[in-house]
Amino acid sequence: QDLFGANEDAASLNADLFKKHGITVIDIMGSVGTGKTQLIEAMCERLHERHRILMIAGDLATNIDADRVGSHGVDTVQINTGTACHLDARMVRVALADIDLSKYDVVFIENVGNLICPAGYSLGAAKKIVVVSVTEGPYMIQKHPLTIKRADMVVINKIDLAEILEFDIDALVKDVREVDANLSVHKVSSKTGMGISELLDSLGL
Amino acid sequence: QDLFGANEDAASLNADLFKKHGITVIDIMGSVGTGKTQLIEAMCERLHERHRILMIAGDLATNIDADRVGSHGVDTVQINTGTACHLDARMVRVALADIDLSKYDVVFIENVGNLICPAGYSLGAAKKIVVVSVTEGPYMIQKHPLTIKRADMVVINKIDLAEILEFDIDALVKDVREVDANLSVHKVSSKTGMGISELLDSLGL
Ligand SMILES: Nc1nc2c(ncn2[C@@H]2O[C@H](COP(=O)(O)OP(=O)(O)OP(=O)(O)O)[C@@H](O)[C@H]2O)c(=O)[nH]1
Numbered sequence: 001q002d003l004f005g006a007n008e009d010a011a012s013l014n015a016d017l018f019k020k021h022g023i024t025v026i027d028i029m030g031s032v033g034t035g036k037t038q039l040i041e042a043m044c045e046r047l048h049e050r051h052r053i054l055m056i057a058g059d060l061a062t063n064i065d066a067d068r069v070g071s072h073g074v075d076t077v078q079i080n081t082g083t084a085c086h087l088d089a090r091m092v093r094v095a096l097a098d099i100d101l102s103k104y105d106v107v108f109i110e111n112v113g114n115l116i117c118p119a120g121y122s123l124g125a126a127k128k129i130v131v132v133s134v135t136e137g138p139y140m141i142q143k144h145p146l147t148i149k150r151a152d153m154v155v156i157n158k159i160d161l162a163e164i165l166e167f168d169i170d171a172l173v174k175d176v177r178e179v180d181a182n183l184s185v186h187k188v189s190s191k192t193g194m195g196i197s198e199l200l201d202s203l204g205l
Numbered sequence: 206q207d208l209f210g211a212n213e214d215a216a217s218l219n220a221d222l223f224k225k226h227g228i229t230v231i232d233i234m235g236s237v238g239t240g241k242t243q244l245i246e247a248m249c250e251r252l253h254e255r256h257r258i259l260m261i262a263g264d265l266a267t268n269i270d271a272d273r274v275g276s277h278g279v280d281t282v283q284i285n286t287g288t289a290c291h292l293d294a295r296m297v298r299v300a301l302a303d304i305d306l307s308k309y310d311v312v313f314i315e316n317v318g319n320l321i322c323p324a325g326y327s328l329g330a331a332k333k334i335v336v337v338s339v340t341e342g343p344y345m346i347q348k349h350p351l352t353i354k355r356a357d358m359v360v361i362n363k364i365d366l367a368e369i370l371e372f373d374i375d376a377l378v379k380d381v382r383e384v385d386a387n388l389s390v391h392k393v394s395s396k397t398g399m400g401i402s403e404l405l406d407s408l409g410l
Pocket residue numbers: 030031032033034035036037038039065112113114157158159160161188189190191192340341342343344345348
């Protein structure tokens with residue numbers, strides 16, 4: 001599809017730009033309310049003293065997520081797509097046009113809340129993390145094989161709620177393994193902090 | 206956009222077909238795991254003795270939702286879109302091609318788990334219901350104004366979890382009212398049954 005081809009080219013340009021500035025870029029996607037922003041907040045709290053972080057927030061509307069993360073002492077940029085259901089590489093490039101990238105060594109990009117469309121659009125990040133939540137029920141991995149195949153890591157969030165929801169985390173991990181036996185999976189609570197330091201180790205941050 | 210225009214035509218044809226057979230069609234959309242299927246199951250349990258129900262399930266992959274609803278004594282059809290992030294009117298028409306519509310007076314269509322794209326594609330249903338969940342956090346209404354504007358009803362699901370999540374339901378209802386002062390809002394638990402009979406009354410079922 002031509003849209004995807006053009007995006008791949010734009011993503012490569014982004015990747016070159018990030019490499020030139022020595023920046024590690026992480027693209028974080030997941031459905032509405034799975035905890036993408038809370039995860040980024042948790043990571044920024046632990047990293048902002050030893051890394052220079054920029055966070056790019058993508059949503060159809062509002063500055064809510066950029067504002068939330070900005071309160072943790074990191075710089076932020078908000079992209080409002082209006083109608084687009086996913087960030088693409090061009091939008092990210094445009095958002096960074098007036099930014100002095102030499103100021104940062106880590107960029108977190110929070111994609112639009114959507115488990116499908118963002119999987120098809122590379123942003124030129126080093127890693128694409130898919131955040132799922134135990135509150136979504138047990139079938140989201142089986143129902144989204146393409147998304148899981150294109151992920152570099154799956155984060156199972158809100159594990160602090162698993163017991164009360166009678167959620168079978170092991171079954172979900174097994175579903176991920178069926179799609180990709182070697183995919184990195186992290187079980188975390190962005191609220192309590194459980195699993196976050198192991199996740200950061202795995203990201204090399 | 207031409208895609209939308211062509212879809213509107215297909216949706217009108219669907220609407221005519223449903224009207225010809227005297228069928229009430231309800232399009233149920235919402236993000237991943239908000240409880241669309243559980244809501245349909247709860248409604249079918251209460252309706253299947255006095256209505257002849259068909260349920261159409263839409264997902265990129267699996268028959269999970271059609272199988273779940275089918276166990277409640279209603280007929281089902283599963284649409285697997287493969288890559289498409291929303292159902293459109295043509296897909297629904299094709300799915301119904303071999304179905305004897307004279308057998309039914311109610312059709313529930315469960316859209317793909319996605320709070321954005323399905324809002325732009327009418328299926329020719331009488332009503333488009335948007336199901337949000339208290340587990341998604343407090344911002345999903347503010348972030349998706351177009352979706353809310355295009356809805357005929359908002360169902361706030363999983364209210365049985367609101368207390369433990371310290372979720373402010375009134376604030377969410379207020380957010381809906383800011384987009385559309387007259388939009389029908391129902392607070393329900395598809396698990397406990399709270400609010401379901403009122404919802405059915407409101408749907409005229
Ligand atoms: N219990 C619990 N709640 C969490 C956790 N992570 C996030 N939440 C809550 O889940 C809700 C959604 O979290 P967000 O961080 O806004 O999720 P998001 O994926 O960024 O949402 P969108 O960007 O709007 O799609 C909020 O009420 C959070 O407080 C967690 O690990 N445990």
